[in-house]
Amino acid sequence: MVAGTKTSEDDHLTILLAVGADTIGDVRVIPEGLEPEASAPAFDPDAPMPSLRALFDSVAGPQSMDVDVAGLPGVQGKVSAEMYSSPVTTTRGAAILKLAPPNRFPRLVENENFFMSVAETCGLVIPRRHVITDDKGVSGLLVERFDRDGGRRLAQEDACQINGLYPSSKYRMKTETVLASLAATVERGGGSARQAALELVRLTVYSYVIGNGDLHGKNYSIHQSKHGLWSVTPAYDLLCTQPYMSWNDPMALTFYGRNNRWTRDHVLDSSARHALPRKAVVRVVDDVCAGVRAAAGDVGSVGFDDMTTARLQAFLEERCVELTR
Template sequence: MKRQSLDVFLHGRHIGVLSGTSLRLSFQYDAEIVAEYGVSSILLSLALPVARRKIADTAVLNYFDGLLPEGQVRSHLASQNGLATPDAIGLLRVLGGDCAGAVQVLPEGMSPDGRGKAIPMTDEEVAKVVEALPTWDLPDDFAITASLGGIQSKVLLNRSGDRWMWPGRGAVSTHIIKPEPLDSPIPHLLPAEDWALKVAAAAGLRAAEARLETFGARQAIVVTRYDRTAEGGRLHQEDFTQALGLGSEAKYEGTTAPPSRLTRLVSTAAPHTRDDDGFRRDLLRAVTFNLVIGNGDAHSKNYSLLIRDGGEVLLAPLYDAAPTLLLYAPSKNAGHAIGGQAGLNHLTLEHVIKEAAAWGLDPDDARATAAAVLEAVAGAATATPAQDVISFLNQLVPARAEDLLNGRTARRALDNQASART
């Protein structure tokens, strides 16, 4: 296999070189970066602390591969570019100009400065792109050079004033447009996700901003990227699989044996937070929210960390949060083991408190924090308008909150719905 090298930039600054073949990658930090930040500092990833030596373990492949899409989207992009689907370094050579966070992965000699390279799009061009997903029907000068992890088809665009722009190589994308999946068994997924994110915000939780919009014949959710600034800058972030050095294929925790994955994440991240108990509470709030709404897609790629330039770590806002269990009964995997239980239908408030205690949070503090979230979400769910097809969520989510507060498992349906209570 041909060995390749790519330059890695963070916030527009060269920080190192990624090299290797499709399945064997290594990363070398620049000597200037090592001297400035110091060995073991956190800059790019919790799993890849600054080091003098070349880093050649699996965490390198897992971090950089985690910047790329999964599934059918990845296969299609690989085919379009004459690459093998597993070829992470080959795909990053094409797609690494605009990734999640503030990292850019570019061919040698290419500048990371993408300002001025965004191409204006007509409404018709945008609609055509969205309608074609998960494949792409693009004008000749619209090369795909941006990448975002995940299995769901999406397009990354820049919003400038009242018009959409195509992000040329290195240009910043500011929004994610996800149309209703063509083959998902989960009905009404997009309006439910839009509703859930609005409920989270109304309950006082940090959540990505979203809205529903129709492009041609397809409805889509438009999400404002939380890892971008209002001025078009980049904020650095990584998801939990990357932070733990795990591959994207391991996004669902595969065991309930202690220590849990979330416990390991807290142990890794907390020393780099300004307030370690504050970080634990933020994570507990997010986990409690995903439980009460019945989110069966709350795996390790749907939780992320923000990493500031000085190495401070914060929990990223909620995103990709939807009440999947309440729309589709088989979607019952909590994504992570919580207090030794991973089934949404079997989790109680006591599991949540036990989990938070394993992170090092005082049990009384954990109980008060989780209860406050349940109460706030119940009120927000009642007050947040929902489309008619999902209007039952206005009653069901508060009922689930009440169940959990009363020490029970949360019901999956209202008494007047066809599905039996679990």
């Protein structure tokens, strides 16, 4: 953004104005005296696409594809930090366009699309999305924005915001803090704290089973529906990070002291501390494991090589065994 706006790193207002017109939720930051404008569609997802990378640069700012995000201060060496994401308006409506960095993290887009689909079979609410491919064979994931209802913007807050933390603290939170704070906020907003906590447990368990080491504080969110009540948002940024991290990527946040080697009793006992009925949590764990096991045979569709595919299948089965025995 500094390069794109031709400013300095300490000119925070210019940088904020460059990104503030289309932020998550119902907050906008625009220059004084200007009226908020609706964005014109940038492209038609159903039409042939010459270059997704060129499109991304046009909507995300100059030189955006050349920035090494891993080198930015405060950014951790996690896979999700490497994915390029930008809001974009299409002929279908508002969306997030996600692209993998060139020549790094193979099949990242296909990986996320696959495990988002599996999540839906495991009982998670997932935003509409589909993979688009340009004329050069580059794939992108187009995710429909759930903080938009036509032209209306819906309020949304993640766990860092709810707890008054800067984004750089997203890996320094605890899962139990996330569950308690978001559930309590949902209840104050007219929703059900118990239902919210149970949905967050489902998201946490699913991420553990698929080996998603990127479930940090900004990937847990709640939002206000068009009817005014608060609830947990659809799940997002779900993928298996293990193939890119030498099959040794622990959970981003601990859950009562553990970020790896969970057991069924650990999940059940930890969830009980949030006043969740044991039977309900058992049903969540069993639903997740059953859904992942049913999909494991199709993991080859992600497009990894045969060795990686076989290891991923074995990894998923091992995680399911951990939580069912």
